[in-house]
Amino acid sequence: MSKEVAMIVLLALAGFLYGGAYSTWKTARPLAIALGVAGVLATAGAVLYLF
Template identity: 45%
Template sequence: MRDYLPIILLGLAGFLIGGVWTTWKTNRGMSVVLAVAAVMAVVGGIGWMVWG
């Protein structure tokens, strides 16, 4: 599981970015929350690959 976690986090980030794209015109507040979560997932995935 340890080897797959960065891939899972980066996939989750892609899913969240899709959510940002979809909700941007209807609910900007939720889009910002999803964008923050996507950035956290990307940073976590890359950080896990580099330092994990």
């Protein structure tokens, strides 16, 4: 798998995690925070994997 494909997959995963965090914010805040943190980690992983 090339670096560009891995980066795109990680960014797509981050998008799903951010969407899940946004949709669960009013009902389950601890879960939303966990999803947001996981999204940040996926984004950071995608950026760092490119280098």
